[in-house]
Amino acid sequence: MKRLVLALFLVALVATSGFSIALAKPAAPPPKDIEKAVFIHYKAPGKPWWAGPKEPKEPKEDEGYKLFRGGVKWAEEDLPVSYAINENVDKRARREIIAAFEEWDANTGKELYDGEVGTNGIAGAIRDDTNTIAWVNTITNSNIIAITTFWYYVNTKELIEFDIEFNSNLPWGIDPNPEDQVFIEAYDIRNIATHEAGHTLVLDDLYQNQYAQMTMYGYSALGEVKKISLELGDIAGLQKLYGS
Numbered sequence: 001m002k003r004l005v006l007a008l009f010l011v012a013l014v015a016t017s018g019f020s021i022a023l024a025k026p027a028a029p030p031p032k033d034i035e036k037a038v039f040i041h042y043k044a045p046g047k048p049w050w051a052g053p054k055e056p057k058e059p060k061e062d063e064g065y066k067l068f069r070g071g072v073k074w075a076e077e078d079l080p081v082s083y084a085i086n087e088n089v090d091k092r093a094r095r096e097i098i099a100a101f102e103e104w105d106a107n108t109g110k111e112l113y114d115g116e117v118g119t120n121g122i123a124g125a126i127r128d129d130t131n132t133i134a135w136v137n138t139i140t141n142s143n144i145i146a147i148t149t150f151w152y153y154v155n156t157k158e159l160i161e162f163d164i165e166f167n168s169n170l171p172w173g174i175d176p177n178p179e180d181q182v183f184i185e186a187y188d189i190r191n192i193a194t195h196e197a198g199h200t201l202v203l204d205d206l207y208q209n210q211y212a213q214m215t216m217y218g219y220s221a222l223g224e225v226k227k228i229s230l231e232l233g234d235i236a237g238l239q240k241l242y243g244s
Contacts, residue, residue, distance in 0.1 A: 033154040037068065038125075039199045041146040041192065044219035064211055064233015065240070066204035072157045073202060073241045074112075081200075082114040083162075086123050086134035093189050094119075096174055097133055100193035103228070104201060107235045110242045112201070125149035125163040131200070133193075135168040145170060145220055146192055148199040162200045166192065171222070178225035191227045192220060203237045 074081055083101075085094050098117055105112045123134035125147065139147065150162035166172070166189075173186030198216050205218035215227040215234045230238070 034151055034160065035154050036127075036149060036151050037072075037202075039148045039196075039205060040144055041148075041195060042219055043143045043145060044221040044224075064206070064214055064231065065216065065237025066206055067237060067240065068202040068204045069157065071241060072152050072159060075156075075158045078159070080111040080114045081131065082116070082118075083131035083133065083200075084118045084120045084122070086132065087119040087121055088123075089119075089133075089135065092174060093172075096190040097193045100190050100228075101197045103194055103230060104197055104238060107230055108238055108242045109244060112242065123165075125165060127151055127161060129161060131162050133164040133166075135166045135172075137168045139165065139167040139169065142167075142169065145187055146196055148196045150200065150202065152202075159200075159202065164193075164196045164200070175223075175225050178228055184223050187220065187222060188225050188228075191225050194230075195220065195227045198234065198238075201238065201241060203234070203241075206233075 085097055089097075094117070101113045120130065120132060122128065122130060122132040123136050124138065126132075144167055146167060147165045148162060149165075151160040152158060153160065171186040172189055173184050174190070175184055175188045178188070178191075194215055195217075203216050206214060206216050207218045211217050211233060213226055214231040215229075216237070217227070220227065
């Protein structure tokens with residue numbers, strides 16, 4: 001009886017004192033862990049790429065791609081993705097880079113990249129909420145052609161940002177007619193940019209000889225132009241992530 005009277009007294013006290021009882025708020029979701037990934041694009045080792053393997057294997061279309069961590073990609077609400085090119089890059093080179101990104105856009109029903117490409121003064125892999133492409137002189141290894149860095153949420157496998165760095169210590173050029181197979185003594189901008197754009201989606205490098213003709217093959221050489229157009233494996237990986 002005393003316990004009942006005490007309980008009634010406490011209820012009355014709360015009701016008459018102006019106090020309120022707040023319900024506990026649901027626990028906040030755990031913070032999204034962010035990781036950085038770096039893809040390094042190397043010079044082709046040994047003989048030039050056009051020599052090819054001694055006994056090339058036929059690539060299997062359904063195996064001609066590799067997804068980073070099983071399928072990290074841009075969230076639907078983040079498409080189309082905007083990016084900028086460093087203001088020191090001349091107009092011809094900018095056109096080649098934009099054409100490289102549009103090659104991927106043309107092979108899926110999704111609009112992957114914003115058609116309005118701006119410029120900025122940023123260079124280097126910097127987490128600044130801006131996707132930037134630039135030539136940098138900080139890559140001192142002459143075997144490295146380009147580096148693509150991106151950040152993503154580990155829990156949701158959603159991309160956050162990417163930056164592409166081209167090695168300005170190497171010779172660069174634009175092949176006026178890639179169909180003529182006359183090799184220039186420079187790295188073709190569009191050839192390398194198309195490969196790096198694949199990393200921003202995110203497709204991984206391929207190193208097996210049977211995939212040597214694909215855009216996402218991990219090595220490149222002076223005068224190479226084969227990566228400008230996507231092969232079946234590249235398209236299969238793209239459409240696995242973003243649909244046909």
